[in-house]
Amino acid sequence: TVWEESVIISPPHVLLVALSATIANTDEIQQWFTEVHGPTDLVTSSFRPVPLRFGFAARDGLYPLFAKRKQGTDLTSSGN
Numbered sequence: 001t002v003w004e005e006s007v008i009i010s011p012p013h014v015l016l017v018a019l020s021a022t023i024a025n026t027d028e029i030q031q032w033f034t035e036v037h038g039p040t041d042l043v044t045s046s047f048r049p050v051p052l053r054f055g056f057a058a059r060d061g062l063y064p065l066f067a068k069r070k071q072g073t074d075l076t077s078s079g080n
Contacts (some may be wrong), residue, residue, distance in 0.1 A: 012038050022052065 003018075011015060016037060021028065026042055033040040054065040 007033060007037055010037060021048075 007016060007018075016033070018029075018033070026044060032039050043051040055062050056065055057063075
């Protein structure tokens with residue numbers, strides 16, 4: 001990907017800052033950065049100043065990815 005190529009071709013004297021709102025494999029990415037670009041510090045935080053909302057973009061706007069469940073609705077039943 002473009003960001004990976006940017007890390008690979010950046011000279012060692014260039015300081016890189018990589019930000020992500022959600023990422024599961026931070027240790028693996030830190031190790032890869034260290035191998036490719038040099039010593040890397042990992043800073044993490046669970047603080048989220050705004051709520052995380054899942055959605056998708058269409059030509060006519062943004063839409064929620066998940067519908068809100070109606071109170072009392074059982075998602076495991078077949079409705080019979």
